[in-house]
Amino acid sequence: MCGIVAGVSTRNIVPILIEGLRRLEYRGYDSCGIALHQDGELRRARSTARVTELQASADTDRLAGGTGIAHTRWATHGAPLVHNAHPHFSPGPRRARADAGQDAGEASGISAVGRVGLVHNGIIENHDELRAALTAKGYEFVTQTDTEVIAHLVDHHYTGDLLEAVQQAIPQLRGAYAIAVFCRDEPHRVVGARHGSPLVLGVTVGDFGRGAETFLASDAMALAGVTDQIVYLDDGDVADLQLGKYWLLHAESDGRWRRIERPVRTVVAHTGAAELGPYRHYMQKEIFEQPKAIADTLDAVAGVAPDLFGDAAHRVFDRIDSVLILACGTSYYSGSVAKYWLESIARIPTQVEIASEYRYRDSVPNPRTLVVTISQSGETADTLAALKHARSLGMNDTLTICNVATSAMVRECALAYITRAGVEIGVASTKAFTTQLVGLFLLTLALAKTRGHLDDAAEARHLQALRHLPVAVQAVLALEPHIIAWADEFARKENALFLGRGMHYPIALEGALKLKEISYIHAEAYPAGELKHGPLALVTAQMPVVAIAPNDALLQKLESNLQEVRARGGELFVFADADTRIHSGDGIRVIRMPEHYGALSPILHVIPLQLLAYHTACARGTDVDKPRNLAKSVTVE
Known part of the structure; x- marks a missing residue:
């Protein structure tokens, strides 16, 4: 969500x-x-x-310079209109402009009068009160954004030193922010600051304090090809970028600032992952990358042991007696699947919480709980805040399942398992989800072994199933032509119902989420046994019902639920294991999965749901990789 790039150089950095x-x-x-x-x-x-x-506008108007800031915005405060787009300028208060003979200029366009320019990720919660105070001081607001408040606030404190102005402004902000600021009166300087939103510094050499060029970005990927020398800023850090040098400062709890050093890390951004190759969309590419992503995630796994999650994992696993999973969106559904695994295989009580809700309710903390966060980016604001809340309640044993080794989530947690999904471009998560499930299954086995619930034979069976998983997923992907035929019918619908039972109910939820995210078809998911408790009222011939039908202990129960749908004239679309007794017929269509996969069946069954959502969206002509109103990385609450 939102992106920042900024830099100071002796060359023209517009292309960068x-x-x-x-x-x-x-x-x-x-x-x-x-x-x-x-x-x-x-x-x-x-x-x-x-x-x-x-880029075309910048080229036409010959924008060029060695110091600059840039931004992609996902609208929160104010509609997505040009005058609300970043960067925002502050030309100073009315009186100062009149004394200087200046006008505020246009609110949009190539050129505008401004002394301070700023880009911002995050949300400023007290922007209304700051807006009122700044208006009283003569500042005019031309946008509906919270960001413009920061620009005017920095300008208000500016007396010739941009760093000092930022240091005085940010204590007045409440909320989350990552900012990059520059000033008309200091042509070779950019100041950045972060609190609650990610921000990194890139330098062209690794020695602290000396860089021929210095950059800021919300994601190291933005600097791929420019530098691989990255400094990750922590909350409370301020970065002062100048020609050939930079300084870092940190705000202490007493309000004083101190000079600090942060390690310079070599971060290799895999630029090739951004190439589409033969695929129509990134989402399709990422669906078909899942066999490799799963294999890569399992690459270093020779056996089940706590040290897969960190050197201290064995001591932690020995002392815990419950698990609390915190996550949002698709990651929450992976955690919901893991609850079934953890309780049935590891025999450990497990609670799964939506991160954005958890910290706003009264809960009963247990200091012997393992707090597990799940996040693709490792920067999800709600999950990070929930993690900090759990720690504040005395639950200090923390572990994350994350796809980005250098993320804030990994730095905040004592233990981690890094998935190897690679860069995921499509907003609707696919390979990140399945690799999260792999990581969570390994966690389940490690806890089961620690607790004495996994003997050598069971461990060998599970490891064999995991290693065969990439081949099994490849076989499911071969079903794509059959799923395309179904998608053509779904594209003409406006509503859909997804059913699952047991550990496949969260997979039904994920399937419904994928369909609504990218095709804009309203979709709901229910445990199949809940049909007669309300959802059955929705079933008509115009409401396709998707059912996940693995050959497990709940199959007979599910078959009865499917008959309830048929009795009301509903159209069934069933993904069934090869050895089930469910057959295509009047009002029921069946696609057979290549094999039943036991405990790991949810990983296989989510693949056709991803393909169904993808091809339905293609048939409806939506923007698959960038669905309306959604962002890939949700770094604001």
Whole structure:
């Protein structure tokens, strides 16, 4: 959600800023902009189209400069209109402009009068009160955004030193922010700060304090091809970027600032992952990358042991007596599947909480709980906040399942399992989800072994099933032509119902989420046994019902639920294991899965649901990789 790129150099950095924005497009956005220090003033271009159109505007108007900031915005405060797009300028209060003979200029367009320019990720919760105070001081607001408040606030504190102005402004902000600020009066300087939203610093050499060029970005991927030397900023850090050098400062609890050093890490961004190759969309590419992603995630696993999760894992696993899983969206559904595994295989009580709800309710903490967070990006704001809340309640044994080894989530948790899904561009998660399930299954086995519920024979069977999983997933992907035929029918519908039982109920939820995310078809999921408790009222011939039918202990119960649908004239679309007794017939269509996969069956059964959502969206002509109103990385609450 939202993206920042900024830099200070002796060369023209417009191509770097534009390419950085392009690399961040996968996060989702509805406007974009760029601003440069050029010819003694701040100049900018903004657009509500794609980064390609922004580049065309910058080229046409010959934007160039060695100091600049750029942004992709996902609208929160204020509609996605050009005048609300970042960067935002502050020309100063009315009186100061009148004394200088200046006008506020246009709210949008290539050029505007401004002393301070700023881009911002996050949400400022006290923006209304700050807006009122700044208006009283003569500042005029031309947008509906919370970000404009920060620009005016920095300008208000500016007396010739941009760093000092930022240091005075940020204690007045409540909420989450990552900012990059520059000033007309200091042509070779950018100041960045973070609290609750990710921000990294990139340098062209690894020695602290010396870099021929310095950059800021919300994601190291934005700087791929420019530098692989990355400094991860912590909450409370401020970065002062100047030509050939940078400084870092940190705000202490007493309000004082101290100079700090953060390690420079070599981060290799896999730029090749951004190439579509033979695929129509990134989502399709990522669906078909799942066999490799799963194999890569399992690559270093020779056996089941706590140390897969960190050196201290054995001591932690010995002392815990319950598990609390915190996650959002698709990651929450992976945690919901894991609850079945953890309780049935590891025999450990498990609770799964939606992270955005958990910290706002009264709960009963247990200091012997393992708190498990799940996040693709490792920067999910709600999950990070829930993790900190759990720790504040005395639950300090923490573990994350995450796809980004350098993320805030990994740094915040004592233990971690890093999935190897690679970069996921499509907003609707696919390979990140299945690799999360693999990581959670390994956690289940490790806890089961620690607790004495996994003998050598069972361990060998589970490991064999895991190693065969990439081949099994490949066989499911071969069903794509049959699923395309179903998608053509779904594309004409406006509602759908998904049914599952047991550990396949969260998979039904995930299937419904995928369909609504990218095809905009309203979809709901229910445990199949709940049909007669309300959802059956919705069933008509116009309501396709998707059922997940593995050959497990609940199959007979599920068959009865399917008969309830047929008796009401509903159309059934069933993904059934090969050895079930469910057959195609009047009002029921069946696609047979290649094999039954026992405890790991949820991983196989989610694949056809991903394909169904994808091909339905293609048939409806939606923007599959960038669905409306959604962002890839949700870094605000």
